[in-house]
Amino acid sequence: MSTNDPAARLFPALYEGDEDAVVRLLRAGVSAEAVDEDGQSALYLAAVSDQPGMVRLLLTAGADPDRLSLGTDAPLCGAACGGHTEVVNALLAAGAGPNTVEEFGLTALTWALRGGHTSVATALLAAGADPDRPGPAGELPLVTAAHRGSVGCVRALLAHGAGARAEALAEARRLLGVDLEAELLAGLTRTHGPGHASVTHRRPSPGGVTVEVQLLDAEGRPFAGDDLQTGHAEIAALLEADAARPGR
Template sequence: MSANDPTARLFPALYEGDEDAVVRLLRAGVSAEAVDEDGQSALYVAAVSDRPGIVRLLLATGADPDRLSLGTDAPLCGAACGGHTEVVRALLAAGANPDTVEAFGFTALTWALRRGHTAVTRALLAAGADPDRPGPAGEPPLVTAAHRGSTGCVRDLLAHGAGARGEALAEARRLLGVGVETELLAGLARAHGPGHPSVTHRRPSPEGVTVEVQLLDVQGRPFAGDDLQTGHAEIVTVLKASTTRPRR
C-alpha cells in the first residue's frame, strides 16, 4: 500500500481521530471496509480506538458491524473490552449482533464482564445479549461478574434473569476469603511463573476500589498485570437476597 494510496491515509486519520479527513477520504472513494497492511479493518481500528464519530461514519457508508477483523476480532468485542460505551451503542444501533462470537469463544458481554464495564454490560443486555451464554471456558456470565467484583454488572445480569446464582455466590464468597491481591498474584504466577517482584496499586472506581497488581522485571519495570474490583461483600449480599425464596 503506497503512501499515495488514499486508503493508506485512512488509518492515520482513524488513529488521530480526524473525522474531517475520514469524510474526505470516504467521499474520494475509499471503502468503509478498507483494511490496513496487517489486515485490520477500518471499523475495528476505530472501535478499539474509541472513535464513536468515525465508527458512525464508517457504518453509514457501508461497513459491516459484524465483520471480523483479521477473521478473528469483532468490532463490538474490541469496543466492549475497552469500555467504549458510545462505540458499543453505535455498533448495536447499526445492527451488530450482541452475541457475536470472535476468536476463542469470546463475546462482547464476556469482555465487558471480565473488565467490569457496567455501562457496556447494560447496553449489551438491553440490546438482547444472552445473560446466560457461557464464556470461553464454560463459565456462566454471573460467575464472571462475581469474580470481577463488579456489583453493577451483577445487578444488571440479575435484572435480566441470569442463572447460576449459587455458583456466583460461592465465587464471591471465595474471593472474600482469599483476598483480591492474593487472587491476582496467584493468577499472574500461573501465567508468568512464580518469584517475580510485584507492586500493587489501588485506585478509586465508580463502584468503589480497583486493585491492580503488576509484575516487575529485573529493571523494576512492569511487564504484566491484572486487576479486579472489590465489590465482593456487596455481591454476596445481593446474591443471597436473589436466591432467598419467600416463605409460604
C-alpha cells in the first residue's frame, strides 16, 4: 500500500490513538472497512487494542461490526478476549451479534469466560449471548467459568439460567484440592514441552487472587503463560446453595 494512499495513513493514526487524524481520513473518503497490508481490518485492530473512541468512529462511518478480520477474527471476540468492556458495549450497540462465531468455533462469551472478564460476560449475556452454547471443545459456559475460578462470571451465568450446574460444581470442587500453580504448569508443559524455566505471579483480582504461570526462554524472557483465579471455594458454595433450593 503506497504511503501516498490516504488509506495507508489510517493505520498509523490508529496505532497512535490519533482520533482527529482518523476523522480527517474518514471524511476524505478512506473506507471504514479498510484493511492493512496484512489484511487486518481497522475495526478489529481498534477493538483488540481497546480504543473505544476509534471503534465508535469506524462504526459511525460504516464499518460492519460483525465483519471477520482476515476472514477469521471477530472484533467482538477480540475485545472480549482482552476484557475491553467499553469496546464490547460499543460493538453490541452497533448491532454486533452476541453469538457471532469466529475461527475454531469461538464466541465472545467463550473468550470472556476463559479470561474471567465479568463485566464483558455480563454485557454479552444481557445482549442475548447463549449461556449454554458449548465452546470449541464442547465445554459448557458454566463449567468454563467454574474452572476459571471467576465468581462474577459464575454469578452472571446463573442469573441467565445457565445449565450444567452439577458439572460446574464438580469442577469447582476438583480445583479446590489442586495446587493451581502446578495445574497451570502442567498444562503449559503439555503444550510447549518439558524443560522450560518458569515464573509464577500472584495478583489481586475480584473474588480472590489470580495465579499466573509463565514459561521462560533461554534468555529468561516469557514466551507463554496461563492463569486462573482462586474463587473456587465461593463458586462451590454458590452452586451447592443453588442445588439445595426447592425445585432443584
